[in-house]
Amino acid sequence: MKNESQKKIETAGHLTLVGFPNSGKSTLFNRLLDQKLSIVSAKPQTTRKRIRGFLEFQEKHQMIISDSPGIVESTSGINPFLKEESLSSLAETHVILLVIALDTTSRRRAVELMERVQKYETPWALVITKGDLVEFQPRRQILKEELNRLNEIATREKKQHAGMLFEYSTEWGKESKKIQDDLLVWASHSMPKAKGPIFDADDLTDLSLKEICEELIREKVFLLFEQEIPYQSAVQIRKFDESKSSQWQIYADLVVNKESHKKMAIGVKGQMIKKLSQSSRKAIIAFLKHPVRLDLQVKCKPQWHLDKTFMKEMGYVSTKK
Ligand SMILES: Nc1nc2c(ncn2[C@@H]2O[C@H](COP(=O)(O)OP(=O)(O)OP(=O)(O)O)[C@@H](O)[C@H]2O)c(=O)[nH]1
Ligand SMILES: [Mg+2]
Numbered sequence: 001m002k003n004e005s006q007k008k009i010e011t012a013g014h015l016t017l018v019g020f021p022n023s024g025k026s027t028l029f030n031r032l033l034d035q036k037l038s039i040v041s042a043k044p045q046t047t048r049k050r051i052r053g054f055l056e057f058q059e060k061h062q063m064i065i066s067d068s069p070g071i072v073e074s075t076s077g078i079n080p081f082l083k084e085e086s087l088s089s090l091a092e093t094h095v096i097l098l099v100i101a102l103d104t105t106s107r108r109r110a111v112e113l114m115e116r117v118q119k120y121e122t123p124w125a126l127v128i129t130k131g132d133l134v135e136f137q138p139r140r141q142i143l144k145e146e147l148n149r150l151n152e153i154a155t156r157e158k159k160q161h162a163g164m165l166f167e168y169s170t171e172w173g174k175e176s177k178k179i180q181d182d183l184l185v186w187a188s189h190s191m192p193k194a195k196g197p198i199f200d201a202d203d204l205t206d207l208s209l210k211e212i213c214e215e216l217i218r219e220k221v222f223l224l225f226e227q228e229i230p231y232q233s234a235v236q237i238r239k240f241d242e243s244k245s246s247q248w249q250i251y252a253d254l255v256v257n258k259e260s261h262k263k264m265a266i267g268v269k270g271q272m273i274k275k276l277s278q279s280s281r282k283a284i285i286a287f288l289k290h291p292v293r294l295d296l297q298v299k300c301k302p303q304w305h306l307d308k309t310f311m312k313e314m315g316y317v318s319t320k321k
Pocket of ligand 2: 025026027038039040046047067068069070
């Protein structure tokens with residue numbers, strides 16, 4: 001490996017992905033980093049807290065890429081935190097990727113979000129994702145027209161940054177990879193000049209192993225359960241014990257909001273918790289590349305989202321960069 005101090009990093013800074021829930025932010029985030037750091041599911045509101053990944057691009061650009069929760073307007077449950085978590089990151093980032101999926105239903109809300117992002121006067125790009133969805137192709141033109149309209153206003157008002165456009169799909173094979181690279185080239189050139197590296201090239205993320213494992217279990221909760229449980233539960237690792245080198249021991253709780261959820265999460269004869277535990281353990285082993293024993297319990301903690309100490313323990317407090 002090259003000595004860090006000898007390496008010449010030309011640009012360095014923060015790139016943030018924002019957008020509505022389920023628009024493909026975490027999917028794109030993982031693709032840009034070429035590493036699965038952020039969990040993905042077909043259900044909206046999967047991402048709960050900002051996830052940061054470190055990318056060194058072409059050996060001369062460093063980027064701290066942030067994935068964020070989808071922006072929602074609801075004031076119930078954990079939603080106000082999710083909105084604050086996404087929007088607070090925008091004021092501080094160097095480049096913004098506004099991710100809007102082709103199947104986004106409201107043109108008005110899409111335009112409002114573009115306007116909101118443009119106000120930060122930061123280099124930004126609209127990334128239209130899920131470009132493969134054939135039935136929604138007419139929306140492509142609509143989104144492009146809205147971007148052009150905003151850019152014309154920006155030019156008239158002599159604003160520094162017009163919105164770039166990228167169209168993307170995970171389903172376009174080599175073309176998807178090319179667009180990812182184009183996006184990173186554009187983003188790296190929009191970053192500030194570097195005074196030096198901003199992270200060690202071997203680092204992938206600032207998430208702890210414990211946090212990554214909590215997220216991996218939460219992803220399985222989203223896959224396994226319908227309706228309320230994914231949204232009204234949290235996963236907390238109580239103990240991560242590496243003392244037995246042949247097999248690490250992980251003790252985790254699935255914290256639910258109601259006794260009825262606890263019953264469902266355990267399932268008849270413990271079938272559901274067993275399934276959850278098995279699939280989570282597999283995912284954790286694949287990530288850690290080390291044998292693991294997972295002890296997963298279901299605990300009921302009514303209204304956990306109102307418990308400030310618990311929310312803080314879970315990292316569900318608004319973070320500043
Ligand atoms: N067809 C298609 N599906 C995609 C594409 N990108 C992502 N998806 C799917 O869209 C769903 C949502 O993806 P995520 O990456 O979790 O979306 P997100 O914006 O992070 O969602 P939140 O975390 O809820 O805000 C998943 O089922 C993905 O597999 C794409 O280009 N085409
Ligand atoms: Mg996400």
